[in-house]
Amino acid sequence: MREFVYLRAATVAEAVALASTTASDGGAPARYLAGGTNLVDLMREEVERPERVVDISRLPLSAVEDLPGGGLRLGALAGNTQVAADPRVRLRYPVLARAVLSGASPQLRNRATVGGNLLQRTRCHYFYDTAAACNKRTPGAGCDALEGVNRGHAVLGASPSCVAVHPSDMCVALAALDATVNVTGPEGGRSVPFTGFHLLPRRTPQVETVLRDGELVTSVDLPPAPPGRGAYAKMRDRAGFAFALVSVAVLVHVEDGRIVLARLALGGVAHKPWRAREAEDVLTGATPGATAFESAARAALAQARPLRDNGFKPELARRLIRRTLTGLVTDALTS
Incomplete structure (x- = not known):
């Protein structure tokens, strides 16, 4: 693991300001740290090499709250176990509770967060292997998965640049539920339909979401539970x-x-x-x-x-x- 600057934010505004200020011109973008179940692994393997890590784990973003009209807001720092166990989720959105419980081990679910689940990166072994060619890790390097071992890879929406898959279970349920992702950044807040939040690889597989530099996921909104x-x-x-x-x-x-x-x-x-x-x-x-x-x-x-x-x-x-x-x-x- 390479050296990096560790910063702890006390407010959302401070977190965005810290992440938006690069450590040096042209340096690697800052990364937000919450549960760390994916980011820490990537940093240890030197797949991710941020110059700044902004700890947001103490921000007040862990609540699960009712919305007017019958919807539900999941704070970005709400834990996976917390979400799956919430009586409102279990009653009104059982598909989400079941998806969360299908993912990872209980120990990881206790640490993982809603926001981190949205932003976890692919588990493609070529992405994790720094000796392999991977356009997602190093743009323009090529994709060894195309002719390599690709049993677990994509059959829909792939491109010659990348055939990796998104690993989340929670996100599949959120896509079916027509959720909305709320983010805050240097230019203020905005909301993104969940199905438009993640991007297909095309020629830029390293660009995985519509997030702009410094933007932070603050919550995910579920609409009123559909009938059926x-x-x-x-x-x-x-x-x-x-x-x-x-x-x-x-x-x-x-x-x-x-x-x-x-x-x-x-x-x-x-x-x-x-x-x-x-x-x-x-x-x-x-x-x-x-x-x-x-x-x-x-x-x-x-x-x-x-x-x-x-x-x-x-x-x-x-x-x-x-x-x-x-x-x-x-x-x-x-x-």
Whole structure:
């Protein structure tokens, strides 16, 4: 680990000011430190080399608060365990609680935060290996994953520059829930729709979000809980602490024998949490059943472009979508 300047902020404004002032002209950007479950690893491996680390862990951003109209605000420093255990989350947004509990070990969930979950970086082994070519770590270096071991990599939204996947479980549920990310920076505050917060790699895979220099995520807003039922399902190599090969967050509401609301997001398949809007269009207005679910699953993966080692992912995702939809609708019709 290289030397860096450690600074502790007492207020949001101070944190933004400290992060916006670079240690030297042209130096590496400052990084915010909260739980540290991802950043510390990256710094130890010298994948991240910030000149300044701004500790925000003591800022008053850990509350989970009701919003007017029935929504919920998750503070950026709210812990993953805290969010999953909150009675309002469990009752109104069970898909989110289940997604959080599917991610990491209990020890990591106790340290990890909402904001950190949004900003965690890919777990691609070529990204972590400083001897490998990685455009995300070193722009213009190339991507060894394209011809290397790429079993866990993207089948949707990738580019010749990067085929890494976003590792978060929480973010898949937030994408399905139409959450909003609130940020504060040198130019003030703004809100970003969750599905537009993360970026696809294209030619600049090192630019992962729409955050501007110095901006700090302060909270995530959930709209009023949609009607119907939700579920989160995850396929991984082992039942313990493992990242998703494929995951799915689904919300469905059935009235008078028709699906009147459908939301579907995928994890483990793309550079960002993947909102499968084509599948939602197929489901909306359809009669729930095997035919509609098969059509939706095919629509969700119609643009999939597998690599040498991950040709199983599209079919795995289709099966997981069909199974999750069938379970949700069966529960809804029998309850």
